Amino acid sequence: MALKHVNAVVIGAGAAGGIVAKELAVAGLSVVLLERGKWYSPFECRKDDLRNQRVTALGSAFGPDDERYVRVFVDAKGQEHLVRPSEGNYHNNAACVGGGTFSYGALAWRFMEKDFRMRSTYGAVEGSTLEDWPISYQDLEPYYEKAEWEIGVSGDDSKNIFRAPRKKPLPMPPLPPSREHQLLKDTAELLGLHPFDAPMLRNTIPYNGRGACMRCRWCVGFACEVDAKNGTHNTVIPKALATKNCELRTECVAKEILTNAQGQVTGVAYFDTNDRLQEQPADLVVVSCSATESPRLLLNSKSRLFPNGLGNRNDWVGRNLQGHAYAGAYGLFDYDVYDDLGPGASVAVCDYNHGNPGLAGGGALANEFIRLPYNFTTIRPPGAPRWGAAHKEFMRKWFKRHIAVHGPVQEMPAFDSRVQVDPKVKDYWGIPVVRLSGLNHPHTLEVAKYVALKAETWLKEAGAIQTWLKMPGRGLSGNQHQAGTCRMGNDPKTSVVNKYCQVHDVDNLFVVDASVHVTNGGFNPALTIMAIAYYASDHILTTWKDRTFR
Amino acid sequence: MKKSKRLSRRKFIKLAVSVAASGSAISCAGTISPWRFLSIEEAQTVEAICGQIIPADQDPGATQAGVANFIDRQLVGYLRRYQKAYREGLAGVNHTGLARFGKKFVDLPAPQQMEVLTALDKNEAPGEIWKQRSAKEFFDLVVSHSMQGFYGDPRHGGNRDGVSWKMVGLSYPPIRGRLR
Numbered sequence: 001m002a003l004k005h006v007n008a009v010v011i012g013a014g015a016a017g018g019i020v021a022k023e024l025a026v027a028g029l030s031v032v033l034l035e036r037g038k039w040y041s042p043f044e045c046r047k048d049d050l051r052n053q054r055v056t057a058l059g060s061a062f063g064p065d066d067e068r069y070v071r072v073f074v075d076a077k078g079q080e081h082l083v084r085p086s087e088g089n090y091h092n093n094a095a096c097v098g099g100g101t102f103s104y105g106a107l108a109w110r111f112m113e114k115d116f117r118m119r120s121t122y123g124a125v126e127g128s129t130l131e132d133w134p135i136s137y138q139d140l141e142p143y144y145e146k147a148e149w150e151i152g153v154s155g156d157d158s159k160n161i162f163r164a165p166r167k168k169p170l171p172m173p174p175l176p177p178s179r180e181h182q183l184l185k186d187t188a189e190l191l192g193l194h195p196f197d198a199p200m201l202r203n204t205i206p207y208n209g210r211g212a213c214m215r216c217r218w219c220v221g222f223a224c225e226v227d228a229k230n231g232t233h234n235t236v237i238p239k240a241l242a243t244k245n246c247e248l249r250t251e252c253v254a255k256e257i258l259t260n261a262q263g264q265v266t267g268v269a270y271f272d273t274n275d276r277l278q279e280q281p282a283d284l285v286v287v288s289c290s291a292t293e294s295p296r297l298l299l300n301s302k303s304r305l306f307p308n309g310l311g312n313r314n315d316w317v318g319r320n321l322q323g324h325a326y327a328g329a330y331g332l333f334d335y336d337v338y339d340d341l342g343p344g345a346s347v348a349v350c351d352y353n354h355g356n357p358g359l360a361g362g363g364a365l366a367n368e369f370i371r372l373p374y375n376f377t378t379i380r381p382p383g384a385p386r387w388g389a390a391h392k393e394f395m396r397k398w399f400k401r402h403i404a405v406h407g408p409v410q411e412m413p414a415f416d417s418r419v420q421v422d423p424k425v426k427d428y429w430g431i432p433v434v435r436l437s438g439l440n441h442p443h444t445l446e447v448a449k450y451v452a453l454k455a456e457t458w459l460k461e462a463g464a465i466q467t468w469l470k471m472p473g474r475g476l477s478g479n480q481h482q483a484g485t486c487r488m489g490n491d492p493k494t495s496v497v498n499k500y501c502q503v504h505d506v507d508n509l510f511v512v513d514a515s516v517h518v519t520n521g522g523f524n525p526a527l528t529i530m531a532i533a534y535y536a537s538d539h540i541l542t543t544w545k546d547r548t549f550r
Numbered sequence: 551m552k553k554s555k556r557l558s559r560r561k562f563i564k565l566a567v568s569v570a571a572s573g574s575a576i577s578c579a580g581t582i583s584p585w586r587f588l589s590i591e592e593a594q595t596v597e598a599i600c601g602q603i604i605p606a607d608q609d610p611g612a613t614q615a616g617v618a619n620f621i622d623r624q625l626v627g628y629l630r631r632y633q634k635a636y637r638e639g640l641a642g643v644n645h646t647g648l649a650r651f652g653k654k655f656v657d658l659p660a661p662q663q664m665e666v667l668t669a670l671d672k673n674e675a676p677g678e679i680w681k682q683r684s685a686k687e688f689f690d691l692v693v694s695h696s697m698q699g700f701y702g703d704p705r706h707g708g709n710r711d712g713v714s715w716k717m718v719g720l721s722y723p724p725i726r727g728r729l730r
Contacts, residue, residue, distance in 0.1 A: 050702040051628075057698050058628045058706065217720075340720070373718050377697040387603045387671075387693045388664075395701075396609065399718035 006030040006247075009268045009282040011254045011297065014099020015526055016513040016533035017288030018232025019147075021248075022240035023537035029544070031246040032280055033237070034270055036253045037063040037095035040102060042227050047218045049372045053094055053103040053480075054221025056086035057374075062103050062223070063095030068428035074437035076475060082425065091323075091436060091478040093290050097250060100480060101231025101526065105220030105345055105369050106201040108153045109523035110144045110531075113137040113164050114354045115361075115410070118519045122360035128412035128441050129320055130360065133518045134490045134499040137164050140531045143538070147530035148199075152207050152230040155199030162194065162350040172204045175213060178341040180403050184367055185347045187462040198348040198366050201526065203228040208235060219343035220369040232530075252278075253429055257285055257301040257310055257509065265310075265509045271429050284508040284540070288533075291321060291482035291515040295419045296434045298486070298496075298503075298511075311486065311496045311503040311511075318419035320484040322520045323477035325440060327448035328365065328406020329456035330379060331464025338400035344370040352454050353410075353522045359447045363409035363522035365455050373399060381468045403462070405455040406470055408481065409448045410522040412441035417476055419485050438476045448472050481525055486515035501536040512536045587625040587633060591656075593618055595640050596692075598656045602663050603696040609717040612700055620699030620708030621692075632691065638679050639688035645677030646670065646685075 006029075010021045013035035021033040040062055051058040059066065066084040073081045073089040083090040093100045114121045116133040124130065145168050147153070154172035157163050174197030177185065188195035203212045213228040227234060240246040251273040258267045258279065267281035287294045295318035299309035311317050348366035356362045371379070376399055378386075385391045417438030425433050452469045459467050489495025492504035497516050503509040514520070514529050521528065585593045600612035600621075612618075625633055646666050647655040655666060669675040673686035699708030701715075709715070712722030 048703055048705070050698055050706055057694075057702070058624065336719075373701040373714055373720065374698065376718075377701055387696070389605050389607060392604055392607065392609075392611070395714075396717050 003278060003280050005281045006032050007283045008032070008286060009034060009280050009284075010286045010288060011268060012099065012288035012290065012293070012513065013097045013232065013237060013248065013250075014094070014288060014290065014513065015101050015232060015529045017286070018098065018101075018235075018237045018240070019530055019533035020286050020288060020512050020537050020540075021246050022236035023534065024540065025240040025243040025246035027541050029245065031240065032282070033240065033246055033248045034252045034254055034268065034280075035097050035248065035250045037097065037250065039097040039233070039248075039250055040223060042223045042225050044223060046225060047216075047222065049218070049374045052218075052221035053100075055374065060085050060092060060094075061221075064092070070425065070427060071433050072422045072425050072435040074435065076439060088479070089436070089476075091292055091476070091482060093292075093480050093482060096233075097237060097248070098231040098233030099290070101201070102233055103221055103223055104229075104231070104480070104526060105343065105524070106229050106231075106526070107345055107366075107524040108148070108155070108199040108201040108527040109364065109521075110164055110166070110199075111137065111521040111523060111528050112162065112350070112353055115519060115521040115523075118361060118410075121354070125360055125412050125441070125443055127414070128443065129415050130412055131487075131489070131494075131518050134488055140528070140535055141165070141167070143531040143534040144527060146534045147527055151201055151232070151235050151530060152203060153199050153201055153527070154204040156197040157199060158196070159194055160196040160348075160350050162353060170199060172207055175204050175215065175346065177346065178344070179339040180337050180344075180367055181347045183337065183462050184403070184405070184458065187458060188347070188349055191458065191461055193349045193351045193458075195347050195349050198346055199527075200343075200345075201230040202343070203230065210234065213343065215342045217340060217342045217370045217372060220345075253431070254289070254297055255300070255429065255431055257287070257297065259301070259303050259305065259310070259506075261305075263305045263506065265506060275429065284510070284544075286510045286512050288511075288513040290513060291485045291517075292419050292434050292436070292478065294511055294513055294515045295485040296421055299421045300432055310506060310509060313505070314493050316487060316494060316496050318485050319415050319417075320413040320487055321417045321419055321436070321438060321476070321478050321482065322411045322413050322484040322517070323479050323481040324363070324408030324520065324522075324524075325411050325444045325448045325472040325477060326406050326470070327363065327409050327452040327455070327472055328368075328404065328470045329452055329459055329467050330381075330470060331403050331405075331456075331459030331462065332398055332466040333401045333403065333463060334465050336400045337403055342370045344368055352407075352451050356447065356450055359450055360412065360443060361410035361522055362447055363407040363451050365405055365407040365451065365458070368404035368406055371404070376402075379404070381466060403459060403464070404470070405458055407451060407455070408522060408524055409444065409451050409472070410520060411444045411477055413484055413519060414438055414441045436476060436478070440472065440474050440477055445472065445474065481514075481520065483514035483517040483520040483525055486511040487518050488516040489518070500539040501532065510536060510540065585622045588618075588622045588636070592636070592640050593622060594656045595643060595654075596621055596636075598663060599643065599667065599692055600696045600699070602660070602667055603693055604700050610713045612696055614710065615700050615708055615713050616710040617696050617699035617708050620702070620706055621695050623707040624695070629695070635683070635688060635691060638683055639692070642675070642677050642679030642683065642685065642688065643670070645679055646675045649676040
């Protein structure tokens with residue numbers, strides 16, 4: 001049954017979708033913003049260390065639910081497993097208004113210039129689809145700035161000599177340092193590194209009508225109880241709704257994108273809150289469902305003209321799934337380094353993002369987010385007991401006397417790390433589910449080892465009496481930094497969208513989320529996703545005229 | 551799954567403690583289990599196992615923290631998919647106790663209980679059930695749930711009075727809306 005026609009349907013109210021919906025609505029387009037999840041309040045699942053978006057021992061707090069959602073995960077031996085959202089191999093991000101931005105740790109880096117030119121900088125990496133982006137840092141610079149000021153970023157990167165150039169400073173200052181931050185900062189300077197205050201999408205002073213961070217220990221994975229954590233749910237989405245041009249429909253699950261005989265998109269078929277199938281006609285569709293769900297939707301949108309799914313003439317939809325290869329180290333100290341001041345992840349260095357001898361790329365290093373007691377139960381030196389009296393003593397003795405330093409090492413994209421749709425398994429709504437397979441590229445692990453050793457050196461110099469490494473595995477990467485599956489490129493044979501996030505050969509279809517990242521930087525991707533959303537919206541509005549594209 | 555009559559929390563704790571203290575003297579026939587899923591004997595076994603995973607020392611251990619209560623409660627809640635694993639796994643632990651030392655797990659002295667658990671951890675445990683089910687997997691599950699029930703938020707039924715948080719030196723209850 002067809003609903004009233006609108007100019008645009010944006011699917012997914014996350015980091016990108018929220019911004020696109022607002023930009024289009026402010027410009028006067030009629031927009032329907034579809035979101036499969038709910039709109040949670042900052043008070044839901046308060047401080048629940050067993051049920052949040054990071055620790056899912058008792059479920060994923062901000063979606064999706066284990067009852068109606070399932071995926072197929074193919075392990076390294078080729079065996080299939082049915083996995084639920086609360087399991088790691090599902091590679092979940094979130095399902096709610098705000099998407100991952102509702103509960104993330106909120107690190108807000110800009111990528112560096114070389115992050116957009118990985119192939120030109122490092123050459124081909126054998127077995128990897130490492131490639132340059134079709135756009136440069138300079139193309140995104142004004143949009144990074146827009147995101148920093150509209151969504152709200154605090155911090156201070158002036159001491160980071162490696163940073164890409166910026167025109168405007170950050171709108172908010174950093175938080176005063178915690179004990180661990182001060183120690184690591186002083187040590188880094190002694191080592192000749194260039195520590196700086198990590199940028200965060202977090203209020204440190206009253207901003208955008210909300211107060212400042214209260215420095216609690218429940219940050220990454222939790223909703224912010226004082227609403228100081230900035231995401232699209234408390235900035236651009238309310239603005240979009242206030243224009244009266246945008247309608248947000250929550251708990252609506254997209255089934256497929258509809259096309260006509262001319263190969264143009266005509267709207268979206270979705271299941272509403274009562275599980276009834278609806279058809280929303282529109283002039284253009286923007287897919288912002290995440291790097292696992294966006295390719296799924298494209299692949300499930302089959303028609304006579306697109307027998308393998310939209311944008312998939314050359315089998316690049318769902319390919320090159322990336323996340324980050326977290327690498328670092330732990331250190332034990334002989335005095336209390338913990339002062340209960342959150343959120344952590346405050347002092348960073350970019351000395352190891354690029355120019356590491358013989359290695360492609362690298363990653364930013366910073367202190368970890370503050371750890372709760374339950375988080376610490378699995379942290380221990382190799383070979384240490386994991387239960388019994390000795391483990392209890394370890395917890396008691398070292399909980400306040402340990403520091404963790406790690407960072408998101410940039411991965412070498414692999415063609416066979418991919419998202420497909422399963423031929424047999426369907427979700428609650430009868431929609432074929434995501435099928436995940438692939439491995440990390442070996443060179444990624446080499447880079448990770450180098451970065452981990454640097455983290456260990458930092459901790460040793462800081463006075464750690466014992467250190468050990470934390471290394472990623474060889475398995476498929478994605479999870480909450482998932483990216484890469486609808487690659488941006490100039491050549492339709494080796495990409496899915498063009499440099500404006502427009503699907504090749506389908507003018508009125510856009511993918512605007514981390515799926516378009518060619519490579520994923522050595523940084524948490526949220527601010528880059530937001531910048532791309534502003535950038536793509538700008539292009540849509542510039543070329544949009546009378547319900548078509550010029 | 552057994553149905554249990556609704557008891558007030560105080561009565562439930564009193565009954566559970568007295569039942570645990572009486573050991574195997576109480577027969578299950580005719581006795582309503584105060585637990586939601588576990589039988590009285592199963593709960594005693596869970597308490598004994600968790601009491602070795604996180605023993606009492608100068609600070610309270612799993613027993614005082616109510617880890618068994620956490621496990622029992624979650625087995626009819628979010629962790630209900632592990633009901634069969636617990637039913638069979640707990641029987642398996644007793645099989646191992648009987649095979650190694652001729653007694654059920656709860657009746658073994660502490661050092662022998664540790665030997666049984668170590669055997670499970672190494673996947674070298676004798677017992678019929680362990681031919682169909684991995685001993686190590688079951689033990690890992692109980693370790694994992696013990697950590698959740700001891701170090702996790704009290705709202706889920708364990709970590710009574712925040713004992714583990716006090717042990718590591720954190721304030722309890724957590725300070726809400728704290729500004730520094």
